Amino acid sequence: MLPMTSALRYGRVARILHWTIAILILVAIPLGLICGSIGQKAADPRFAELRSVLLFWHKSIGVTVLVLAIVRILWRLAHKPPPLPTHMPNGERVLAKAVHGLLYIVMVGMPVTGIMLTQATGFPVRWFGLWTLPDMVHPDRSIPMMQRMEVKLSLILHERILAYTLFAMLALHIAGLLKHHFVNRDPSIWRRMAPWRNPEREMEAPLANEFAKVRRSRGSP
Numbered sequence: 732m733l734p735m736t737s738a739l740r741y742g743r744v745a746r747i748l749h750w751t752i753a754i755l756i757l758v759a760i761p762l763g764l765i766c767g768s769i770g771q772k773a774a775d776p777r778f779a780e781l782r783s784v785l786l787f788w789h790k791s792i793g794v795t796v797l798v799l800a801i802v803r804i805l806w807r808l809a810h811k812p813p814p815l816p817t818h819m820p821n822g823e824r825v826l827a828k829a830v831h832g833l834l835y836i837v838m839v840g841m842p843v844t845g846i847m848l849t850q851a852t853g854f855p856v857r858w859f860g861l862w863t864l865p866d867m868v869h870p871d872r873s874i875p876m877m878q879r880m881e882v883k884l885s886l887i888l889h890e891r892i893l894a895y896t897l898f899a900m901l902a903l904h905i906a907g908l909l910k911h912h913f914v915n916r917d918p919s920i921w922r923r924m925a926p927w928r929n930p931e932r933e934m935e936a937p938l939a940n941e942f943a944k945v946r947r948s949r950g951s952p
Contacts, residue, residue, distance in 0.1 A: 739813050741924050748803040750926050752838065755796050756897075762789040767890070790849060791859045797842035804835055816919050823907070830903050837897045844889035851881035 741749070762785045773779040815824050849856050850868040853876065857863050870879050877883075911920040 739919065740922060741813060742810060744806060745803070745810065745812070746924055746926055748799055748806065749924055752796055752799050752803065755792050755799070756838075756901075759789055759792040759796065760897075762786075762792070787857070787860075790845060790856055793842040793845050794856065794858045794864065796838060800835065800838035800842075804839075813923055816917070818917075826903070827907060830900050830907070833896060834900045834904065837893055837900060840893045841889065841897060844885050844893060847881065848885035848889050851879055851885050852876050 766782050766785050766789060769778050769782040773782060815827060819827075846856050846864060847868050850866050851870050853870060853872060855863050855866075868881050868885075870881050908920055911917045
Protein backbone atom coordinates (compact mmCIF):
# COMPACT_ATOMS: atom_id res chain seq x y z
CA MET A 732 0.00 0.00 0.00
CA LEU A 733 2.76 2.48 0.85
CA PRO A 734 4.18 3.00 -2.66
CA MET A 735 0.72 3.65 -4.11
CA THR A 736 -0.46 6.04 -1.40
CA SER A 737 2.89 7.82 -1.20
CA ALA A 738 2.48 8.74 -4.86
CA LEU A 739 -0.66 10.66 -3.88
CA ARG A 740 1.20 12.98 -1.53
CA TYR A 741 4.02 15.48 -1.83
CA GLY A 742 7.30 14.48 -0.22
CA ARG A 743 8.49 15.79 3.13
CA VAL A 744 10.88 18.39 1.67
CA ALA A 745 8.17 19.81 -0.61
CA ARG A 746 5.71 19.99 2.27
CA ILE A 747 8.20 21.73 4.56
CA LEU A 748 9.00 24.28 1.85
CA HIS A 749 5.31 24.79 1.06
CA TRP A 750 4.21 25.48 4.62
CA THR A 751 7.28 27.53 5.53
CA ILE A 752 6.74 29.80 2.51
CA ALA A 753 3.01 30.00 3.22
CA ILE A 754 3.56 31.09 6.83
CA LEU A 755 6.17 33.65 5.82
CA ILE A 756 3.88 35.13 3.16
CA LEU A 757 0.99 35.34 5.63
CA VAL A 758 3.30 37.23 8.00
CA ALA A 759 4.78 39.51 5.33
CA ILE A 760 1.41 40.60 3.89
CA PRO A 761 0.05 42.36 7.02
CA LEU A 762 3.47 43.89 7.70
CA GLY A 763 3.46 45.43 4.23
CA LEU A 764 -0.14 46.60 4.53
CA ILE A 765 0.53 48.27 7.90
CA CYS A 766 3.58 50.04 6.48
CA GLY A 767 1.49 51.22 3.54
CA SER A 768 -1.23 52.55 5.83
CA ILE A 769 1.31 54.51 7.89
CA GLY A 770 2.84 56.04 4.77
CA GLN A 771 6.28 57.49 4.10
CA LYS A 772 5.54 60.88 5.67
CA ALA A 773 4.27 59.86 9.09
CA ALA A 774 3.98 63.04 11.17
CA ASP A 775 4.30 61.18 14.44
CA PRO A 776 7.92 60.01 14.89
CA ARG A 777 6.66 56.95 16.78
CA PHE A 778 4.74 55.81 13.71
CA ALA A 779 7.74 56.57 11.51
CA GLU A 780 9.91 54.38 13.76
CA LEU A 781 7.28 51.63 13.77
CA ARG A 782 7.14 51.73 9.98
CA SER A 783 10.91 51.46 9.74
CA VAL A 784 10.97 48.40 12.02
CA LEU A 785 8.09 46.69 10.23
CA LEU A 786 9.67 47.38 6.83
CA PHE A 787 12.91 45.82 8.04
CA TRP A 788 11.10 42.59 8.92
CA HIS A 789 8.91 42.74 5.81
CA LYS A 790 11.97 42.98 3.54
CA SER A 791 13.94 40.32 5.41
CA ILE A 792 11.02 37.90 5.22
CA GLY A 793 10.58 38.74 1.55
CA VAL A 794 14.20 37.87 0.77
CA THR A 795 13.75 34.60 2.67
CA VAL A 796 10.64 33.81 0.62
CA LEU A 797 12.60 34.50 -2.57
CA VAL A 798 15.35 32.05 -1.64
CA LEU A 799 12.90 29.36 -0.50
CA ALA A 800 10.73 29.84 -3.60
CA ILE A 801 13.73 29.28 -5.87
CA VAL A 802 14.62 26.15 -3.88
CA ARG A 803 10.99 25.02 -4.13
CA ILE A 804 10.95 25.48 -7.91
CA LEU A 805 14.23 23.61 -8.36
CA TRP A 806 12.99 20.83 -6.09
CA ARG A 807 9.76 20.55 -8.06
CA LEU A 808 11.67 20.32 -11.33
CA ALA A 809 13.78 17.50 -9.92
CA HIS A 810 10.92 15.67 -8.17
CA LYS A 811 7.70 15.06 -10.06
CA PRO A 812 4.68 16.17 -8.02
CA PRO A 813 1.84 13.71 -7.35
CA PRO A 814 -0.83 13.70 -10.06
CA LEU A 815 -4.12 15.45 -9.51
CA PRO A 816 -7.05 13.13 -8.72
CA THR A 817 -8.40 11.43 -11.84
CA HIS A 818 -11.97 12.34 -10.87
CA MET A 819 -11.13 16.06 -10.92
CA PRO A 820 -12.87 17.86 -13.84
CA ASN A 821 -10.59 19.05 -16.65
CA GLY A 822 -11.53 22.69 -16.11
CA GLU A 823 -10.52 22.54 -12.47
CA ARG A 824 -7.28 20.76 -13.34
CA VAL A 825 -6.34 23.53 -15.79
CA LEU A 826 -7.29 26.22 -13.25
CA ALA A 827 -5.28 24.51 -10.49
CA LYS A 828 -2.17 24.34 -12.66
CA ALA A 829 -2.58 27.98 -13.74
CA VAL A 830 -2.95 29.15 -10.13
CA HIS A 831 0.12 27.19 -9.06
CA GLY A 832 2.14 28.60 -11.95
CA LEU A 833 1.14 32.18 -11.17
CA LEU A 834 1.87 31.67 -7.47
CA TYR A 835 5.41 30.61 -8.31
CA ILE A 836 5.84 33.69 -10.50
CA VAL A 837 4.53 35.97 -7.75
CA MET A 838 6.64 34.31 -5.03
CA VAL A 839 9.73 35.24 -7.02
CA GLY A 840 8.46 38.49 -8.53
CA MET A 841 7.23 40.15 -5.34
CA PRO A 842 10.56 39.96 -3.47
CA VAL A 843 12.55 40.92 -6.57
CA THR A 844 10.44 44.02 -7.25
CA GLY A 845 10.49 44.86 -3.53
CA ILE A 846 14.29 44.79 -3.58
CA MET A 847 14.27 46.93 -6.74
CA LEU A 848 11.90 49.43 -5.12
CA THR A 849 14.01 49.76 -1.98
CA GLN A 850 17.24 50.22 -3.91
CA ALA A 851 15.59 52.59 -6.39
CA THR A 852 14.69 54.88 -3.49
CA GLY A 853 18.32 54.85 -2.39
CA PHE A 854 18.18 52.45 0.55
CA PRO A 855 20.01 49.15 1.00
CA VAL A 856 18.26 45.84 1.68
CA ARG A 857 19.70 44.14 4.76
CA TRP A 858 18.68 40.56 5.41
CA PHE A 859 17.90 40.46 9.14
CA GLY A 860 20.81 42.84 9.62
CA LEU A 861 23.27 40.07 8.76
CA TRP A 862 23.90 40.63 5.06
CA THR A 863 23.40 43.53 2.66
CA LEU A 864 22.14 42.52 -0.76
CA PRO A 865 24.18 43.71 -3.75
CA ASP A 866 22.62 46.56 -5.70
CA MET A 867 20.47 45.54 -8.64
CA VAL A 868 19.34 49.13 -9.24
CA HIS A 869 21.58 52.20 -9.49
CA PRO A 870 19.26 55.23 -9.42
CA ASP A 871 20.17 58.72 -10.48
CA ARG A 872 20.08 60.48 -7.12
CA SER A 873 19.89 63.88 -8.81
CA ILE A 874 16.31 63.01 -9.79
CA PRO A 875 13.66 63.39 -7.04
CA MET A 876 12.81 60.01 -5.56
CA MET A 877 9.22 59.67 -6.75
CA GLN A 878 10.13 60.87 -10.24
CA ARG A 879 12.69 58.15 -10.87
CA MET A 880 11.63 55.69 -13.55
CA GLU A 881 12.93 52.77 -11.47
CA VAL A 882 10.72 53.79 -8.54
CA LYS A 883 7.63 54.23 -10.70
CA LEU A 884 8.10 50.89 -12.44
CA SER A 885 8.83 49.03 -9.20
CA LEU A 886 5.81 50.58 -7.50
CA ILE A 887 3.46 49.53 -10.29
CA LEU A 888 4.83 46.00 -10.38
CA HIS A 889 5.19 45.45 -6.64
CA GLU A 890 2.21 47.25 -5.14
CA ARG A 891 -0.29 46.86 -7.97
CA ILE A 892 0.19 44.09 -10.52
CA LEU A 893 1.97 41.46 -8.43
CA ALA A 894 0.28 42.31 -5.13
CA TYR A 895 -3.23 42.02 -6.59
CA THR A 896 -2.22 38.88 -8.45
CA LEU A 897 -0.97 37.37 -5.18
CA PHE A 898 -4.23 38.18 -3.37
CA ALA A 899 -6.30 36.73 -6.21
CA MET A 900 -4.24 33.53 -6.49
CA LEU A 901 -4.26 32.97 -2.73
CA ALA A 902 -8.04 33.43 -2.70
CA LEU A 903 -8.50 30.96 -5.56
CA HIS A 904 -6.04 28.49 -4.00
CA ILE A 905 -7.82 28.51 -0.63
CA ALA A 906 -11.29 28.57 -2.19
CA GLY A 907 -10.45 25.54 -4.31
CA LEU A 908 -9.22 23.62 -1.28
CA LEU A 909 -12.33 24.47 0.75
CA LYS A 910 -14.59 23.61 -2.17
CA HIS A 911 -13.08 20.16 -2.63
CA HIS A 912 -12.94 19.45 1.09
CA PHE A 913 -16.37 20.65 2.22
CA VAL A 914 -18.55 20.82 -0.90
CA ASN A 915 -17.27 17.82 -2.83
CA ARG A 916 -16.42 15.91 0.36
CA ASP A 917 -13.10 15.04 -1.27
CA PRO A 918 -10.16 15.24 1.19
CA SER A 919 -7.61 14.05 -1.38
CA ILE A 920 -6.54 17.60 -2.31
CA TRP A 921 -5.79 18.49 1.32
CA ARG A 922 -4.00 15.20 1.89
CA ARG A 923 -1.57 15.94 -0.95
CA MET A 924 0.11 18.70 1.09
CA ALA A 925 -1.18 18.12 4.64
CA PRO A 926 1.66 18.87 7.07
CA TRP A 927 0.70 16.46 9.83
CA ARG A 928 -1.81 13.91 8.62
CA ASN A 929 -0.87 10.40 7.51
CA PRO A 930 -2.71 9.74 4.24
CA GLU A 931 -1.18 6.29 3.92
CA ARG A 932 -2.89 5.16 7.11
CA GLU A 933 -6.14 6.95 6.21
CA MET A 934 -6.28 5.36 2.78
CA GLU A 935 -5.49 1.84 3.95
CA ALA A 936 -8.85 1.43 5.72
CA PRO A 937 -11.11 2.27 2.73
CA LEU A 938 -9.00 0.14 0.41
CA ALA A 939 -9.08 -2.74 2.87
CA ASN A 940 -12.87 -2.43 3.12
CA GLU A 941 -13.20 -2.53 -0.67
CA PHE A 942 -10.93 -5.56 -0.81
CA ALA A 943 -13.05 -7.28 1.86
CA LYS A 944 -16.24 -6.57 -0.11
CA VAL A 945 -14.74 -8.15 -3.22
CA ARG A 946 -13.67 -11.22 -1.26
CA ARG A 947 -17.16 -11.60 0.24
CA SER A 948 -18.83 -11.20 -3.14
CA ARG A 949 -16.66 -14.01 -4.48
CA GLY A 950 -17.43 -16.20 -1.49
CA SER A 951 -13.84 -16.20 -0.29
CA PRO A 952 -13.30 -16.83 3.46
